[in-house]
Amino acid sequence: MKILVPVKRVVDANIKVKVRSDQTGVDIENVKMSMNPFDEIAVEEAVRLKEAGVATEVIAVSCGVAQCQETLRTALAIGADRAILVESNEELQPLAVAKLLKSVFEKEQPQLVVLGKQAIDDDSNQTGQMLATLAGLPQATFASKVTVTGGKVTVAREIDGGSETLALKLPAVITTDLRLNEPRYVTLPSIMKAKKKPIVTMKPEELGVDVTPRLKTLKVSEPPKRSAGVIVPDVKTLVEKLRGETKLI
Numbered sequence: 001m002k003i004l005v006p007v008k009r010v011v012d013a014n015i016k017v018k019v020r021s022d023q024t025g026v027d028i029e030n031v032k033m034s035m036n037p038f039d040e041i042a043v044e045e046a047v048r049l050k051e052a053g054v055a056t057e058v059i060a061v062s063c064g065v066a067q068c069q070e071t072l073r074t075a076l077a078i079g080a081d082r083a084i085l086v087e088s089n090e091e092l093q094p095l096a097v098a099k100l101l102k103s104v105f106e107k108e109q110p111q112l113v114v115l116g117k118q119a120i121d122d123d124s125n126q127t128g129q130m131l132a133t134l135a136g137l138p139q140a141t142f143a144s145k146v147t148v149t150g151g152k153v154t155v156a157r158e159i160d161g162g163s164e165t166l167a168l169k170l171p172a173v174i175t176t177d178l179r180l181n182e183p184r185y186v187t188l189p190s191i192m193k194a195k196k197k198p199i200v201t202m203k204p205e206e207l208g209v210d211v212t213p214r215l216k217t218l219k220v221s222e223p224p225k226r227s228a229g230v231i232v233p234d235v236k237t238l239v240e241k242l243r244g245e246t247k248l249i
């Protein structure tokens, strides 16, 4: 069983990004880039399925600029077997990525596609759902437990106030939530080993996909600044203030 894992190159989660002065977006020049954290969880899950003898091959795929190769190398270091870069300098929006992934899915015929639930840069939470719809596949989003048996996969999903368990026929699309697993620490030997694993590059035109952006960002702005707080001398004053300012007490 093959597993396809789409991984996105995003600004590192520990970087505090700044909005550009012309409000056209955030400044990502000379900023550390990493694999989207939910995609690390997706690669880890796929590799665990391979280590458990359920999967035979894990293929990582990234769509974007040439530097996405670094992200793919990280996926290979975690344990993916090979990688595909769909190279484009266009801004790739979720619909375009879903179409590219559908095309890769048709070429590779995996039984499972495991994506992150959302990319931390655009927070779209759309690509997995769009891919499942375009490819006519069952989907289970926000997975916190994945079990493959026979021709089906059972997925526990995080939903408001609890968990829901779904059984899906393979092939299927899954998106990962935070609690699915804790990705392993990538060791130096595995980084060295990953350098020898193959990365194939293709272009959107070869996959027959028009990636022209459909959405236009009109404006990006910082959240409003919090107004300064007040220090009160004691609890009595605090309670009086709260009584005066809210209707809760």
Ligand code: AMP
Pocket (backbone or CB within 6 Å): 006, 007, 008, 009, 036, 038, 039, 061, 062, 063, 064, 092, 094, 097, 114, 115, 116, 117, 118, 119, 120, 122, 123, 124, 125, 126, 127, 128
């Ligand atoms: P989004 O819908 O943008 O929040 O992204 C959800 C998931 O889709 C990510 O966690 C990735 O698994 C996948 N994805 C999004 N954009 C890309 C991309 N450019 N290349 C590969 N995978 C992507």
